[in-house]
Amino acid sequence: xxxxxxxxxxxxxxxxxxxxxxxxxxxxxxxxxxxxxxxxxxxxxxxxxxxxxxxxxxxxxxxxxxxxxxxxxxxxxxxxxxxxxxxxxxxxxxxxxxxxxxxxxxxxxxxxxxxxxxxxxxxxxxxxxxxxxxxxxxxxxxxxxxxxxxxxxxxxxxxxxxxxxxxxxxxxxxxxxxxxxxxxxxxxxxxxxxxxxxxxxxxxx
Amino acid sequence: xxxxxxxxxxxxxxxxxxxxxxxxxxxxxxxxxxxxxxxxxxxxxxxxxxxxxxxxxxxxxxxxxxxxxxxxxxxxxxxxxxxxxxxxxxxxxxxxxxxxxxxxxxxxxxxxxxxxxxxxxxxxxxxxxxxxxxxxxxxxxxxxxxxxxxxxxxxxxxxxxxxxxxxxxxxxxxxxxxxxxxxxxxxxxxxxxxxxxxxxxxxxx
DNA sequence: TAGATTGTTAATCGATTAACAATC
DNA sequence: TAGATTGTTAATCGATTAACAATC
Numbered sequence: 001x002x003x004x005x006x007x008x009x010x011x012x013x014x015x016x017x018x019x020x021x022x023x024x025x026x027x028x029x030x031x032x033x034x035x036x037x038x039x040x041x042x043x044x045x046x047x048x049x050x051x052x053x054x055x056x057x058x059x060x061x062x063x064x065x066x067x068x069x070x071x072x073x074x075x076x077x078x079x080x081x082x083x084x085x086x087x088x089x090x091x092x093x094x095x096x097x098x099x100x101x102x103x104x105x106x107x108x109x110x111x112x113x114x115x116x117x118x119x120x121x122x123x124x125x126x127x128x129x130x131x132x133x134x135x136x137x138x139x140x141x142x143x144x145x146x147x148x149x150x151x152x153x154x155x156x157x158x159x160x161x162x163x164x165x166x167x168x169x170x171x172x173x174x175x176x177x178x179x180x181x182x183x184x185x186x187x188x189x190x191x192x193x194x195x196x197x198x199x200x201x202x203x204x205x
Numbered sequence: 206x207x208x209x210x211x212x213x214x215x216x217x218x219x220x221x222x223x224x225x226x227x228x229x230x231x232x233x234x235x236x237x238x239x240x241x242x243x244x245x246x247x248x249x250x251x252x253x254x255x256x257x258x259x260x261x262x263x264x265x266x267x268x269x270x271x272x273x274x275x276x277x278x279x280x281x282x283x284x285x286x287x288x289x290x291x292x293x294x295x296x297x298x299x300x301x302x303x304x305x306x307x308x309x310x311x312x313x314x315x316x317x318x319x320x321x322x323x324x325x326x327x328x329x330x331x332x333x334x335x336x337x338x339x340x341x342x343x344x345x346x347x348x349x350x351x352x353x354x355x356x357x358x359x360x361x362x363x364x365x366x367x368x369x370x371x372x373x374x375x376x377x378x379x380x381x382x383x384x385x386x387x388x389x390x391x392x393x394x395x396x397x398x399x400x401x402x403x404x405x406x407x408x409x410x
Numbered sequence: 411t412a413g414a415t416t417g418t419t420a421a422t423c424g425a426t427t428a429a430c431a432a433t434c
Numbered sequence: 435t436a437g438a439t440t441g442t443t444a445a446t447c448g449a450t451t452a453a454c455a456a457t458c
Contacts, residue, residue, distance in 0.1 A: 009449075011408045015401035020385055023360075033415065041385045045415090046451055053417055061416040062458035079407045086403070093305050097298035098399065103383060107400035108407065147410060148403060155228075172406035174399060178308060180225055180246045188409055190402040194303065194379060195312035196220035197395040198291070198353060201377035202284045202313065203216045204393055205352060214425075238439065250439090251427055258441055266440040267434035416457080423450070433440080 010051045011078075016041050017048065018074040025067050033064035080108025087141055087170070089161050090152035091116035091124075091131045094176055098150055099126045109148070113140060117157070134161065141168035148172050155179040215256045216283075221246050222253065223279040230272050238269035285313025292346055292375070294366050295357035296321035296329075296336045299381055303355055304331045314353070318345060322362070339366065346373035353377050360384040 020040045024032055034045040034052075052058055052070075055077050059065040075081040086109050088095045099111050114126060117134040124131050132140060141149075149170045153161050158177035165173060172188045175181055178196070181189050225245045229237055239250040239257075257263055257275075260282050264270040280286040291314050293300045304316050319331060322339040329336050337345060346354075354375045358366050363382035370378060377393045380386055383401070386394050 007448075008405075012405050014408070015398075015404035016385070018404070019383060019398070019401060023384060035415080044451070046453095047449090049415090049417060050450080057417065059416050060458055061456065062414050064415060077408065078404045079410060080404055084403070084407060093298075093302035097302040100298050101399075104400060107383075107404065109400065109403055148406070150399065171410055172403070174402050174406070178224060178312075179228060180221070188406045190406060192397055192399065192402065193220075193224070194306075194355065194397065195309060195314065196224060197379050197397065198289075198314055198377070199220035199223070199283045199285055199312065200213075200217050201353070201379070201393045201395060202289060203219070203282065205284060205376055212424075240439080249427070251429095252425090254439090254441060255426080262441065264440050265434055266432065267438050269439060414458085416455105418455090419453090421450105421452080424448085426445105426447070428445080429443085431440105431442090434438085 006054050010054060013043065013047075013051055014074055014078055016043075017051075018071065018078065021067050021071050021074070025071065029067060031064050031066055032070075034059070036064075075108070078108075083108055083110050084148050085110055085112040085144060085146050086148045086150060087111070087113040087115065087137075087144075087146050087165075088150045088152060089115045089134065089137065089165070090154075090157075090176075091118070091121050091126065092152060095150075095152040096126055098152065099129060111150075112144065113146065115140075117153075134164070137161075137164050138168040141165070141170060146170065148174075150174045150176065151181075152176045211259050215259060218248065218252075218256055219279055219283055221248075222256075223276065223283065226272050226276050226279070230276065234272060236269050236271055237275075239264075241269075280313070283313075288313055288315050289353050290315055290317040290349060290351050291353040291355060292316070292318040292320065292342075292349075292351050292370075293355045293357060294320045294339065294342065294370070295359075295362075295381075296323070296326050296331065297357060300355075300357040301331055303357065304334060316355075317349065318351065320345075322358075339369070342366075342369050343373040346370070346375060351375065353379075355379045355381065357381045 034048040038045040038048050058070050058073055088099050088111055091114055099114050114129050115132050115134045115137050121131045122133050149165050155177045158179050162181045174190050176192050178193045183189055239253040243250040243253050263275050263278050293304050293316055296319055304319050319334050320337050320339045320342050326336045327338050354370050360382045363384050367386045379395050381397050383398045
């Protein structure tokens with residue numbers, strides 16, 4: 001295979017597979033099949049095999065996939081065979097919750113900075129981290145070579161902060177503010193907005 | 206058009222359009238075009254027109270869409286022309302953050318109950334709401350006819366709580382626990398897992 | 411060996427885009 | 435009227451599924 005572009009929809013499923021495989025491993029399981037994994041995550045066995053085949057041959061006919069091996073391979077593919085530093089901007093309830101969340105580290109992430117523009121919060125601590133002024137954001141991120149950020153500021157501030165993140169060299173933003181962001185080519189944004197998720201479901205009720 | 210099934214991928218874009226239209230209205234804007242809206246949300250104008258045309262004719266040649274009218278129509282379609290009661294299960298940092306979040310109400314949702322199984326938390330208040338025992342979950346949800354829930358418990362407890370939610374008649378679950386849930390036909394799940402979102406982005410870095 | 415399951419191909423299905431007549 | 439923009443059709447593009455030879 002010569003570096004043909006992988007569709008993003010496939011990339012988006014890999015973390016789901018990885019998560020399920022980790023759960024299987026925690027349960028002491030050693031091997032699985034595309035059928036079993038598919039049933040677990042609600043995706044057809046054929047699709048899982050097709051998705052994985054984009055990246056190599058990870059299974060064995062007759063026996064399926066060695067869970068630990070497939071986990072390693074997926075971590076490599078997703079580049080989470082290392083730990084990424086992540087900055088949080090916005091130290092409200094959501095930023096607070098994310099910063100204290102213990103689940104990031106063994107998924108490949110570590111929150112190393114938190115920022116807010118509220119003077120009352122500056123210098124306060126969340127866990128080991130001290131809340132810094134957004135005035136320091138660009139220089140601190142550049143110095144720390146941070147390329148991932150989570151954005152938990154109000155919608156009204158989100159675009160302005162985004163522009164700072166871009167200026168600071170951030171390449172991927174997980175946006176919790178309920179607004180679409182404009183970013184230049186080469187910067188990726190993913191959106192988490194519980195209201196849009198809920199609205200997508202109420203349609204069916 | 207005779208009730209032909211709308212693809213879920215289209216349903217999923219409607220809340221995005223709705224959110225952008227509301228921002229436009231807040232800015233005092235009265236009309237928009239598929240081109241302008243598309244630029245705002247990063248979707249082609251043709252696709253927006255095609256999506257909307259599944260539900261009716263909401264625009265005018267030459268002038269585009271009346272924002273307030275289109276908002277009303279999208280709210281009707283998504284069934285958020287009313288306010289839905291939502292239960293939160295899990296009163297950790299994330300459940301806390303969601304319960305205190307002010308942004309739900311004008312998107313069509315209102316958190317009316319919060320549950321946790323930690324005895325130390327029972328009876329404590331988050332805003333106006335008192336944390337209830339998960340033992341009371343099924344009866345309280347049935348009594349309140351709640352059909353939406355947000356799940357913010359640890360992954361280890363998520364499936365067990367999901368079974369209770371299903372038993373209580375919940376039809377849509379927004380799952381913050383990092384695990385795939387099994388639900389019967391007729392129950393919808395949406396997933397929010399920041400780690401999977403981040404992993405989807407690190408692939409490209 | 412016999413049964414199971416992969417990786418892959420071809421067929422099907424679905425989604426997006428381009429183009430344009432209709433019309434405000 | 436002239437310019438703009440819709441709703442819709444046909445063409446294109448992409449994703450999913452079914453099927454099966456290969457092989458553990």
